[in-house]
Amino acid sequence: MTTSTLRRRSAPAAAVLTLALALSACGGSDDDGGGGGGGDALSGEVLVDGSSTVQPLTAAAGEYFAEEEPGVNVSVGTSGTGGGFEVFCQGETDISNASRPIKDEEIALCEENGIEFTELQVATDALTVVVSADNDFVDCLTTEELATLWGPAAEGTVTTWDQVNPEFPAEEIELYGPGTDSGTFDYFTDEINGEEGVSRTDYNASEDDNVIVQGVSGSANAIGYFGYTYYEENSDALKAVEIDSGEGCVAPSAETAQDGTYTPLSRPLFIYVSDTAASEKPEVKAFVDFYATNDDRIAEAAQYIPLNDEQRSALESAAESIG
Amino acid sequence: MATIGQLATRPLKAERNGDKSPASILFLVALWVALSFAVLTLVVLLVTSFMDALPRLDGELFTNYSSQVSPETAGARAAIIGSLWVIVATAVMAIPLGIAAAIYLEEFANPLRWYNRMIEVNLQNLAAVPAIVYGMLTAGLALTIGLRRGVVLAGAIALALLILPVIIITTREALRSVPAEIRQGSLALGATPLQTVWRQTLPSAIPGIATGTILALSRALGEAAPLLLLGGLVFIRYDPNGLFSGFTTLPIQIFNWAGQPQVEFQEVAAAAIIALLGLLLLMNGLAIVIRNRYQRRW
Structure with a gap:
């Protein structure tokens, strides 16, 4: 064993090291991040985390905002509504996306850390109950029928369609729904079953709504629920079920969700803005103002239902009062 | 076949x-x-x-940022650069530490001491711990030392912890396969134990160490769960540019795109999957080349 063979053997180590350095140099060369621009152009970072349902909205807002303020980086994470509030109330993020209002214990955490915040409703989502386009017997369900179908008492007992409504055929029901971690699940169970998180558990649960789309569209006897966008994108394979909450059947649509007739399954989507961040960082304030004044096209780009006139003016005045 | x-x-x-x-x-x-x-x-x-x-599968995948407004032009640029940052930072932390730990355990530690045996048992267990646990551990650590979650450094710490046991175990395996005669010969010629390790044992074990390390890094490259838990971002339109920069990685970006309702996002998710697959094949190929090129039968 001579020294020359030993040297040769350490070549791969050197190769790996060189590669590592080359890669880091690659990343480093993009250092400037486009911070240039005119005299009063803003720069900096707006940190957003929270609900994955609201993420497309804030992402679209960030993208439009970048056209006006290219120096500001808006970045969005998806830790979930609860996970988002946890970091928001520790002052780690500037804005938190939420698919439900903030809870009391989360408010307490924010207060503990001296974080004051403002709640802004930025869009509306219509939770949509869907069946396959091949289903010819379900057009409308009452909220009672939905509760019969999805309530905890249904577990193992309600298995055929005629048990939900005697007019339906005695076919086996196939149930698809979001998993228990989802805000959609929380909202649906709260409105339909009367208590958040309470549901029958013998259904095909998936955190990926596209899986529910495939499951329901594959069988004439299947039923499932998710956000309106997933129905809109797949409306050729799916049929949206009209919901009767006592005042007749109402189909989910932008109009019915906006005017409030699609109840109880239309839900508000929020962002929570840290007042501290908005007053200390002008880019946060500018982003929120931009979000509020461009909310219509932001909602359209993210394929959510825009606010009605009343909600819009509430959003704009609330955004103005921040900071 | x-x-x-x-x-x-x-x-x-x-x-x-x-x-x-x-x-x-x-x-x-x-x-x-x-x-x-x-x-x-x-x-x-x-x-x-x-x-x-x-x-x-075109240039846009590598040059464009993700786009909510026009999903048909979305690209994985930020994710690819983020993945590189995280993986290089992971390698810089995990490789020296892992190899040094393995050398201590294999060449110097007295296996009869209770603390060495305890380290050994724990290493085997740690290698089987689910990835998400390392994410939670790092989240706790970041909070304690005041590090912002969701930055490259935090992600790299989680992934380094994740692959450290694998690197230690494979390195020990590689060291063990170096014949004892090599060490004895070196010591007999008057080299100190440290010189023996540095000049004889370690160079002879490099093919095995490199293979194990690259495979471990491939695993880290494919992880999403611990990074998601750490607040890895899903939507950024700038290049991650440092250890304290926010980041996204290919697996996170794929996970997010695949869950979106728009068909365009699912297509770009598939394209990113192919890109990730290519990157992983490249790394595994490199491992095979290094092993074949430098392997020595005793």
Whole structure:
């Protein structure tokens, strides 16, 4: 064993090291991040985390905002509504996306850390109950029928369609729904079953709504629920079920969700803005103002239902009062 | 394919001297069915991903940022650069630490001491801990030392912890396969134990160490769960540019795109899957090349 063979053997180590350095140099060369621009152009970072349902909205807002303020980086994470509030109330993020209002214990955490915040409703989502386009017997369900179908008492007992409504055929029901971690699940169970998180558990649960789309569209006897966008994108394979909450059947649509007739399954989507961040960082304030004044096209780009006139003016005045 | 099959079945045949009993044939058939099922699933997955990805496998995938407003132009630029940052930072932390720990355990530690035995048992256990646990551990650590979650450094710490046991175990394996005569010869010629390790044992073990390390880094490259838990971002339109920069990685970006309702996002997710697959194949290929080029039979 001579020294020359030993040297040769350490070549791969050197190769790996060189590669590592080359890669880091690659990343480093993009250092400037486009911070240039005119005299009063803003720069900096707006940190957003929270609900994955609201993420497309804030992402679209960030993208439009970048056209006006290219120096500001808006970045969005998806830790979930609860996970988002946890970091928001520790002052780690500037804005938190939420698919439900903030809870009391989360408010307490924010207060503990001296974080004051403002709640802004930025869009509306219509939770949509869907069946396959091949289903010819379900057009409308009452909220009672939905509760019969999805309530905890249904577990193992309600298995055929005629048990939900005697007019339906005695076919086996196939149930698809979001998993228990989802805000959609929380909202649906709260409105339909009367208590958040309470549901029958013998259904095909998936955190990926596209899986529910495939499951329901594959069988004439299947039923499932998710956000309106997933129905809109797949409306050729799916049929949206009209919901009767006592005042007749109402189909989910932008109009019915906006005017409030699609109840109880239309839900508000929020962002929570840290007042501290908005007053200390002008880019946060500018982003929120931009979000509020461009909310219509932001909602359209993210394929959510825009606010009605009343909600819009509430959003704009609330955004103005921040900071 | 055939050669792998022959290799796999040879010991069975040899042991029982051409055993043709119904039970052993049945077992062989069961093995083949299991193998073909696994391979077939993989092929179907790859082919469907590739078909979905085809319209989006172009330069835009590498040069564009993700886009909510026009999903048909979304690209994985930030994710690819983020993945590189995280993986390089992971390597810088995990490789020296892992190799040093392995050298201590293999060459210097007294296996009769209780603390060395405890380290050994814990290492084996740590290698089997689910990835998400390392994410939670790092989240707690970040909070304690005041590090912002969701930055490259935090992600790299989680991934380094994740692959550290694997690197230590494979490095020890590589060191163990260096014959004792090499060490004894070196010591007999008057080298100190440290010189022996540095100039003889370690260089001889490099092929094994490099292979294990690259495979461990490949695993880190494919992880999403611990990074998601750490607040890895899903939507950024700038290049991650430092240890304290926010980041996204390919697996996070794929996970997010695949869950979106728009077909365009699912296509770009498939394209990103192919890109990630290419990157992983490249790394594993590098591991094989290093092993073949520098391997030495004693």
